Every structure is written in structure tokens, then in C-alpha cells.
Amino acid sequence: MTENQQSLFAAVDALLAQPRDLPAPAERVRLREAAHYSRAELAAALQVTPGTVAGWEAGREPQGATRAAYARLLDGLAARYPAPSPAAPTSGPQTASDAPSGISPVPTPAPVAEPDRLPNGSVVTATVEPCVLCARPTPYRAAGRPQHMGGLCATNTGATPTSSPAGARTAPAPADNASGGRPQREREETGGLIAQAVTQALADNGGDVDAALAVLVKRAIPDAMALLNSTRVGSTYDFTNYVDTDAIPILAKPSRDGADQIWEGRPKWRNRQVEAGPGRTVAALDVNGAYLSALKTYLPIGTLRHSEGGEYDRKRSGVYLIDPPSWEHEDLPNPLGHRQTPGPLWVTDPTLRLLIRLSGPKYGLITPPVIHESWTSGASEALLERFRRELARARDTAIEDGDHITLEYVKAMYSKFVSTIGESAANREMRRPDWMHIIRSQAFANLWLKARKARQAGLTVVRMMGTDELHVIGDWRRVFTEGRKLTEMKLKDEYTVGRED
Amino acid sequence: MAGRWNNFGEFGAQGVPGWVALGRELDRQVTGIKSPVDSPRGLAARLRYLTKSPAGMEAMRRAGINARQRTIDAWLQKKQKPRRANLERIDAAYWDLRRRNLAVEWARRLERGTRIEIHPVDQRSVVRGREREIPVRRMTVRGHQIWDDIIQAWVDGDAGLLDIAWDEIITDIGSDYDSYSHVTSIGFGF
The missing domain is CATH 1.10.260 (434 Repressor (Amino-terminal Domain))
Incomplete structure (x- = not known):
């Protein structure tokens, strides 16, 4: 050259x-x-x-x-991927004729850019009627027929959700993006991350399921964090990833592998009366994805702040030093779990919420707990909600399709997420020991409410333990649906309890 | 230190200089032998770690352990227990070497940069009307040079260099960088 x-x-x-x-x-x-x-x-x-x-x-x-x-x-x-040619009418008309809105079958009208005008130049408005293009109501007319101004159907913001085409949520039209605000599509797209990771792992391992699963489980923590970050885009609250545990004495561990002072209320309960009674058959039930469901809980957004005494504020969440109320009911476990040390204890928000609920007029099971101190921050139930939904949806689909690998991968993601968001060397992207305790407590509180539901329906609760185990006597299928979905219960085992006569 | 915030704390703001928080955050990430040095298990593990390499012997020397090789061998074989003073030196030598070794690994991982979260000073006790609006800040710190400096300064306990590195980080924030010369804490992972 x-x-x-x-x-x-x-x-x-x-x-x-x-x-x-x-x-x-x-x-x-x-x-x-x-x-x-x-x-x-x-x-x-x-x-x-x-x-x-x-x-x-x-x-x-x-x-x-x-x-x-x-x-x-x-x-x-x-x-x-060239852009679709703008001349041809997009899916609007087809969708409109498919939509069950009862409009007269108009042979694919082309969008008319210029709305009808009165002689003085102002736009013609008439009774609100379904637009011929998108079937959503509009007062405007173009070429004598109801149509949105300038054919800008998708940008009409006040549309009633009931009349929108059924497919709009899953396949948003590209023009939806122009409507301002946070469009639905943002919420949809992260679902791809899980499927992509599985496909990629299978491809990398030449279709060897076991090898691919091993790889996926190994990277479950970073993948869960990436998924969480992708669901944070456009969210209302920007939560703090790292809390300074040195500044919060009750969250500080006394030694490198000691436990902090939070009581999570892990259940470990057996019904003594039943065990002493005559022999009966017990069904050991299992809650599906208990920790996944427990991601829906009030989580503190910022760093926890200390305050002495005072009322309970529903808009805040954190940890509280309370006097445990006494528990006098032998047929139901103590919602505080298997606590043997007397005196005040530090509980998390879900436990306290449960106690307050149980002390209310509807339940009337205990006296209201007394709060001495608290470490709290403003809270939201929505912080992990999109993350939870993504995982739950992937889980549901995997169960329907019998997709073992995705199921195990999702399970590894949420369980490892919960166990490593505290102070773990395995997950440095987050340090929220408060969240870890709160999510666990929420799982225990959910389990307690299931036990109570069973008891109310006339079943006998025999055991409640761990995160997800509920053992009952009676026709439990009347109370719970059997299945693998998050809302259903799984039968793990059946055994006999009581004296053998 | 960036310095328009001259009399820090005059109106009741509480915090530490950014470089202190930076060092604390690194300290928090140190992992190692969990058993204390006065337990047989903790001592044996430390001695194994220290005697495995020339760097370990060097670390012991730096910590002021002047015992002869024969004595160290006797410690290793549990024929003899180190004296109290030497136990403390062994512990110091262990953590010194551990931090150095971790630093090498961290510097490698931090080549790609990481996202740090800066928690602003605590203004709850600031005189009314004197509060500043300082949000929690998240920023990605890239460039192996800056992280190399930070880690080197942390290993050497070089406050001056750490301070310079912190200044460099916060100047990227823009005009309100000075609000972050003091902070309550910093968080990051790598």
C-alpha cells in the first residue's frame, strides 16, 4: 500500500x-x-x-x-434484522378483528394520517367508539370512521385495559415503547435470562444434562444477582446493597463464624397430645418453594436506623427487640418457634407482623407484643417482587414441561440467594444480613399460617418443622391442593403416630 | 484529601474520611483461619500456612519471630508450644501474609473494575437548616491502576496513597464530589 x-x-x-x-x-x-x-x-x-x-x-x-x-x-x-416496512399496516387491524369487541368486520382499513376536521379547522369529535385499527375507544374520526388521531393507536394512554387485545401483554407492539412511563416490555424481557443460561449450558456441554446442571448450579449465585439487577432497571425504589454491619451491633457476629442476635423463629414443634394418644395416620406435607414465596415480604430499603421503644410502623421494616408473648395453645405451634431462653429477644419484621396479627381481634390468640428497641428502615414489599416472579414463572414452566434442569437451576438460584445475601464470601455483590433473616422468618411465618389454616379446617397438626414441613392428621386434600405449584402442597410421606394398641 | 468540607462535623455530621471507609471495607472482606491462635487447631493451621513458603518465613521475620528453625520445627511437630509473645507474633504474621496473598488475588479480580456503593455521612444530628442533600451513590470504578494503588496502599497501611486513590474516585462523581470526602461506609464486592 x-x-x-x-x-x-x-x-x-x-x-x-x-x-x-x-x-x-x-x-x-x-x-x-x-x-x-x-x-x-x-x-x-x-x-x-x-x-x-x-x-x-x-x-x-x-x-x-x-x-x-x-x-x-x-x-x-x-x-x-431490518425494520418492518412501515407502509403495510402492522398487526393492528388483524388484532382488532380478532378481538372480541364486536366491531363490524371492516376489510383491513389503512391508517389515515389526517383526522377529519370541521370547516373551522378543529378536529371532529363524536361519541366514543372502538377505533377501526386497534379496537380501543376513540372520539376521533378519520375518513368518517372512528380512528385514533394520525393512526397513533398504540400511543393512546387512557385506553381501558379490558378492551385491549388479549395478546398485548405477551407480544407488545414495537410502538408501545413510545408511550412514555415504564412500558410492560421491560418487565417481560428478563425472563429470557434463565432460559438463555440453560440453553447455553446445554450447548456448551453437548447436551449432557448432568454436566450442564452442575455448571448451572455452580454459577447460580452470580446468575441470581444478574437476574436481580436486571429486574431493578426502572424500579421505584433503589435499595442499598451493602449495610455496614459494624455499625449495627445486633447484626455483627461475635466471632468469625458465630451467630448474630436475631431470632428467626424457626419452627421445631411436635404435638405431645397426639403422640401420647391412640395410633393414627399422619400425612407429612411439604410446602413448595417456601423460600421463593418468602421473597415477597416487606424488606428495608436503606440502612437500618436505631430507635428506642415506640409504636410499630407498618411502613418500616427491620428487626425489633420484643418481649415474647406467652403461648397457651397446645394444638398449634408457638409462632416464635422453639425458643427456650426466656426474656426479650430480637425478632424480624415478618415475625412481629404475625404476632401483631395474632393479637388482633380476629385471632385473639396472644397479648400484643411490647417493642423495646428497633433497627428499621422504610420498607417495600416490591423490592424482590419482579425477581420472584421471574423465578416463579420459570419454575412453573419447567414443571409443566418436565424440565428438570431449569427446575433445579431455579431452585439453586433462590435458595443460594437467600443463604448468601448476608455476610458470605460466596456472594460479595450484596451484604444484607437483615434481608436474609427477614426472608427466612417470612417463610416460617407463612408455614405457621398454613398450620393455622389446617387447624381451622378441622385437621390435627402433628408436627411443624424446618422451613416447609407440616404434618397433619385428617383429610388434608379438603384444605390444600395437592401439586407442585407454589400455592399447592406436596405429600412427602405417610406414617403412623401414637401408641400401638 | 479533598477539602472544601473544611471543618467536618462542625454542624453535627458524622462520618469518617472516605479512605478510612475504603480500608474498612477491604478489612471486612478478609477471610482466613477461623480458629483462634491459642487453640491447637488454629496454631497448627497458622504454622502450616507460614512454613509452606519462603514468603511465610519472611512474614514471620517481619513479625519479629527470631526463633531458630529447630524451634519452629518443634512447634510444627507439636513437641513444643510457642510462648505467649510468640503466639501473638505468629497470629500477626499469619494475617499479614494472608492479606498479602489475598491482595494478589483481589488485584487480579479487580482488573475489570467493580461497582462501589457510597453511603453518605450521617446527618441525623446536624443542626437544622445545615443539612445537605446527599444521596447514596453507586459508581463503577474501573482501571487496574487505581485498584492496584488501593490494594497496595491497604497492604502497606499507606494512608496517604489510599487518600489519593479515594480522591481520584470521587472526582469522577462531578461537581458534588466533595460531599463524599467523608462517608459513613463504603460497600463493594469483587
Whole structure:
């Protein structure tokens, strides 16, 4: 190559490297999704955080070298997945005629850009009728027929949800993105992470299920954290990942592997009366995915703050020093679990909520607990909700499909998540021992409520232990549905208890 | 130290200089032998760790253990127990070496950078009207140079270098970087 050529090429390269307009944000999202990449994957390739990619897709502009790389990526994707031609009417009309809204069958009307106008120039409005394009109500008219202004059906924001096409949630139209706010699609897309990881692991191991599962279980913790981070995008509350345990004495461990002072209320209970009575058959029931369900709980958002005494605030969560109320009911376990040391104890929010509930007029089982001290922060039940839903959905699908590998992978993700978000060297991305205690306590509280439900329905509760075991006598299928779903119970074993006569 | 926040704490804000919090966070991540040095198990494990490599012998020397090789062998074979003073030195030597070895591993992992969470100063007892609006800040700190410096400073106990590194981190925040020259704590993983 001659020197002249070289300088020519350099000049061309410089031109190519100039900042130029990137595709519109909606198009950026479409391209990425068309290629089935997650934000995290894109971010890893471009050496930025998934949040940054989310920012670009929300309209922010990348800078410098990253911009060039992103532009190149989008160009490549655009070549592979060209935009659908805008001339043909999109799925709107078809969806509309499929929708059970009873509109007259109009032969695929084309969108009319200009709305009908009165002679004075103002837009014609009439009785609200279903739009011929999207079947959602509109007062506007175009070419004499009800239609949204300028054919902008998807952007109408006040649409009644009942009349929207049934498929809208699972297959949002690309134009949905322009509607502002947080579109539904953001909530949908992270579900791909789990399926992608499983597919990838199977491909890497040549379809060997056991080997793939071993790999997946091994990376369950980082994968769970990546999934959690992907569900945080666009969420209302930004929770704190690291609490300074040195500043919160009750969360500090006395030694390197000692336990802190929190009492989680783990149940370990057996019904003495039944064991002394005549022999009867007991069904040992198991709660499905107890810790997964327990992710739905009020979690403190920020760092815990100390306060002395006082009332219980439902909008806060954390840990509380209480006087344990006495428990006088022999047919039901103590909601505080198997506590043998007397005196005040530190309990978490779910346990306290349960105690307060049980002291109310509806239950009237105990005296109200007295709070001495607390370490709390403002709380939300929604912090892990999207994370939980993603996992629950993957679990449900895996059970339906008999997909053993996804099921085990999901199980490893949520159980390891709960056990390592405290102070664990296995998970450095988070240090929330308070959350760990709270989630566990929530699982125990859920189990207690199931025991109570069984008792109310006339069953005899024989044992309640661990996180998920409930042993009962009687026709339990009347009370609980048998199955593997999160809302159902699984029969683990049947045995005989009592004196053998 | 970044310094427009001159008389820190004058109106009741509580916190520590950022570099102190940085060091504490690194201290928190140190793992190692859990049994105490005065238990036979803890002592044996420390001595094994220290006598396995020349670096271990060097660490013992740095900690001021002047025992002859014969004595150390006798400790190892449990024929003899170290004196109280030497027990403490063995413990110090162990943690010194452990931190150095961890530092190598951490520096390798931190080449890709990590996301740190900065918890601002505690303003609950600040005089009314003097509070500042300082949110919890999360930022990705990239570049092996800065992490190499931080870890080196932490291993050497070099407060000056750690302070410089912290200043470099917070200047990336932009105009309100000075709000983070003092913090309550810092969190990160790697």
C-alpha cells in the first residue's frame, strides 16, 4: 500500500469514527431484542453496565469510543434484522378483528394520517367508539370512521385495559415503547435470562444434562444477582446493597463464624397430645418453594436506623427487640418457634407482623407484643417482587414441561440467594444480613399460617418443622391442593403416630 | 484529601474520611483461619500456612519471630508450644501474609473494575437548616491502576496513597464530589 493510499484510508477511517446519529431509542431496543440479546450481554460486550445500556435505550447518548462501538453493533444488527416496512399496516387491524369487541368486520382499513376536521379547522369529535385499527375507544374520526388521531393507536394512554387485545401483554407492539412511563416490555424481557443460561449450558456441554446442571448450579449465585439487577432497571425504589454491619451491633457476629442476635423463629414443634394418644395416620406435607414465596415480604430499603421503644410502623421494616408473648395453645405451634431462653429477644419484621396479627381481634390468640428497641428502615414489599416472579414463572414452566434442569437451576438460584445475601464470601455483590433473616422468618411465618389454616379446617397438626414441613392428621386434600405449584402442597410421606394398641 | 468540607462535623455530621471507609471495607472482606491462635487447631493451621513458603518465613521475620528453625520445627511437630509473645507474633504474621496473598488475588479480580456503593455521612444530628442533600451513590470504578494503588496502599497501611486513590474516585462523581470526602461506609464486592 502506498503512502498516499494509507493517508486516504486514514481519512476515511476518521470520517467513519465521527460521531453520527444513532437509531432512535425504540429502534435500539427493537434491534437488541430481535437478536435476543439481554442488556447484560450487550453491556458485557461493550464493557459498560447494563444500566448504561438501559440509559441509551431510554434516550441517553453514548459518548466517545463506546459510542462508536455501539453504533457499529447497531449497524450490524440493523443489517441482520431490518425494520418492518412501515407502509403495510402492522398487526393492528388483524388484532382488532380478532378481538372480541364486536366491531363490524371492516376489510383491513389503512391508517389515515389526517383526522377529519370541521370547516373551522378543529378536529371532529363524536361519541366514543372502538377505533377501526386497534379496537380501543376513540372520539376521533378519520375518513368518517372512528380512528385514533394520525393512526397513533398504540400511543393512546387512557385506553381501558379490558378492551385491549388479549395478546398485548405477551407480544407488545414495537410502538408501545413510545408511550412514555415504564412500558410492560421491560418487565417481560428478563425472563429470557434463565432460559438463555440453560440453553447455553446445554450447548456448551453437548447436551449432557448432568454436566450442564452442575455448571448451572455452580454459577447460580452470580446468575441470581444478574437476574436481580436486571429486574431493578426502572424500579421505584433503589435499595442499598451493602449495610455496614459494624455499625449495627445486633447484626455483627461475635466471632468469625458465630451467630448474630436475631431470632428467626424457626419452627421445631411436635404435638405431645397426639403422640401420647391412640395410633393414627399422619400425612407429612411439604410446602413448595417456601423460600421463593418468602421473597415477597416487606424488606428495608436503606440502612437500618436505631430507635428506642415506640409504636410499630407498618411502613418500616427491620428487626425489633420484643418481649415474647406467652403461648397457651397446645394444638398449634408457638409462632416464635422453639425458643427456650426466656426474656426479650430480637425478632424480624415478618415475625412481629404475625404476632401483631395474632393479637388482633380476629385471632385473639396472644397479648400484643411490647417493642423495646428497633433497627428499621422504610420498607417495600416490591423490592424482590419482579425477581420472584421471574423465578416463579420459570419454575412453573419447567414443571409443566418436565424440565428438570431449569427446575433445579431455579431452585439453586433462590435458595443460594437467600443463604448468601448476608455476610458470605460466596456472594460479595450484596451484604444484607437483615434481608436474609427477614426472608427466612417470612417463610416460617407463612408455614405457621398454613398450620393455622389446617387447624381451622378441622385437621390435627402433628408436627411443624424446618422451613416447609407440616404434618397433619385428617383429610388434608379438603384444605390444600395437592401439586407442585407454589400455592399447592406436596405429600412427602405417610406414617403412623401414637401408641400401638 | 479533598477539602472544601473544611471543618467536618462542625454542624453535627458524622462520618469518617472516605479512605478510612475504603480500608474498612477491604478489612471486612478478609477471610482466613477461623480458629483462634491459642487453640491447637488454629496454631497448627497458622504454622502450616507460614512454613509452606519462603514468603511465610519472611512474614514471620517481619513479625519479629527470631526463633531458630529447630524451634519452629518443634512447634510444627507439636513437641513444643510457642510462648505467649510468640503466639501473638505468629497470629500477626499469619494475617499479614494472608492479606498479602489475598491482595494478589483481589488485584487480579479487580482488573475489570467493580461497582462501589457510597453511603453518605450521617446527618441525623446536624443542626437544622445545615443539612445537605446527599444521596447514596453507586459508581463503577474501573482501571487496574487505581485498584492496584488501593490494594497496595491497604497492604502497606499507606494512608496517604489510599487518600489519593479515594480522591481520584470521587472526582469522577462531578461537581458534588466533595460531599463524599467523608462517608459513613463504603460497600463493594469483587
